[in-house]
Amino acid sequence: MGRQSGSDVTRRKYVQVGATVIGGSALAGCSELLGEGDSVQHTPETGTYTADLFPVGDVEFDGVPQSVTTYNMGWADMVVSLGQADKLRTDRYSAPTLFYDRFDVDYDADWPALWQDGGWSKETMYERDPDAFLIDPNLLGAWDDNWNEADTTEIAEKVAPFFGCYNRRIRGEWQQKLDYPEKAPSMLEAFDAVGTVLDERARTDEWLSLHEEMQSDLRSRLPADGETPSIGLINGGSTPEKGEFYVLYLEDNGYEMKPYRDLELVDADAFAGVETGQYGLTDYETMLEVDPDVIVVHWGITTGSVTSGGDGAFDATQFREKFVEPMENDDVGSKLTAVQEGRVLPGPTAEQGPLINAFQTELTARLFYPEEFGELDLDAPLDVPEENQLFDRQRVADIINGEV
Known part of the structure; x- marks a missing residue:
């Protein structure tokens, strides 16, 4: 007992x-x-x-x-990953369909928040x-x-x-x-x-095996020279149009930074040690002082998803309108290296269980190591040619369907 x-x-x-x-x-x-x-x-x-x-x-x-x-969507994703989506009593904020439509996962999301x-x-x-x-x-x-x-x-x-x-x-x-x-x-x-x-012991163990195999593959392919562009991570709640940016730190604990830790990107954090305001609030002037090589929008991959009133697909046009164009049109923002080189990019969503994490680890690898893992299609960032996929989609489908 x-x-x-x-x-x-x-x-x-x-x-x-x-x-x-x-x-x-x-x-x-x-x-x-x-x-x-x-x-x-x-x-x-x-x-x-x-x-x-x-x-x-x-x-x-x-x-x-x-x-x-x-x-939290990460916990909802654990349930979905185990093929138990029908047990979820949650709303769409907790379990967006962005990643699930690829496996015909359905659930009752018509619950009050x-x-x-x-x-x-x-x-x-x-x-x-x-x-x-x-x-x-x-x-x-x-x-x-x-x-x-x-x-x-x-x-x-x-x-x-x-x-x-x-x-x-x-x-x-x-x-x-x-x-x-x-x-x-x-x-x-x-x-x-x-x-x-x-x-769901069998499904759980299969996911743990898939994760370890994927991590082992990643570790063996990461560049040995350690040359990584400096990363400026801003929260999706930032409003470049108003000159307000909420900085996040790659070294933070918790599963929202897991893809960055697993890809050994923490030391590339351009804002490490930089003074910011409440909740990481900063402005264009500080952004330019730091001038990261790449600006990544946390939650950016869900721009246009059901959490934003969309249909669950990433909306590249909406991402540009909300994050990229305001920087391009600002006198200071337009001087940012990442803006001039077209490297304001949609990053992973904070919420992730095994299924979403697999996609987002692959996404992050392609964001920062395109020579090794393949170029990212900014119009369809989750669409990956089969030869560049870091995990077997059919294997994931089999786990969800209980064929393990």
Whole structure:
């Protein structure tokens, strides 16, 4: 029987799930009750199984969840990667179709958003009525001042348990206080735990093998000379038309920077050590002082996707209108090397599980090492000639379809 690290523990029954959390006090701000690692324990004789994940600790399931709710798209992608898209109760913000249409993946996205009017919607959590929330309970109180531990307890007891970690970006003050930099699972570690919760061991292991094979191939082909253009990464929320740029740093923890780490690009960060304002805010003058060889727009690959009201396909025209042309038309912006050389490029989206990460690692390799991995078609950045593909699309289709 599993147990969360911490003080007194109690057994609580979750009405919708038929699952039990041992010591279900992994509430927002309860640092003394954080799990210590990620592991799985099986109890075949009773049919129950226990998954352990930081920060929620041990969660014991009496049956496989038949429906799950997510907030972060990376966690939704874990579910999709395991061929369980039909279990998702989420909205399009959490699971855009940009990458999924290639595998005829469909899901019910007609659910109200969890985040509404500047806060979490408890009513939506009841309405979605999932068997498990793949959401970090600490995130609730950290983002919403009107959300308290009693709200988390209510949802966990009356709807479903929480099994998630906000590990996309690990730089919040609340995360520092709760030891996330040291304890938060990587994307693959989190995926491994989700695979156990959803009883998809074979698919999970096949994805882990595919990932390692892809990484091994990448490592063997990276340039030995280490010559990489300097990279200026700006958030997709930047507005060049207003001269506002939100800088991101390649060295940041969390899975949103995984493609850059895996391709050994962190040291090429042009903004490393550069002083910026709140949330990385800077201006054209600072951009020109730094003058990166390449400007990459974080989330740029989803420009024109369903998150922007589009149909799920990358829109090169919209990308140029929103990011490139305003720089070209600005007196200072037009002097930027990246602008003059046509190297303002769409970068990966921040949210990624195994499936999206495979595409985005390939995308990033082509952005920075075209001589080795092939030139990027800026009109269709996800379309890659078969000879340049870093992973087998049919193999991915087979995993999703359970043919493993």
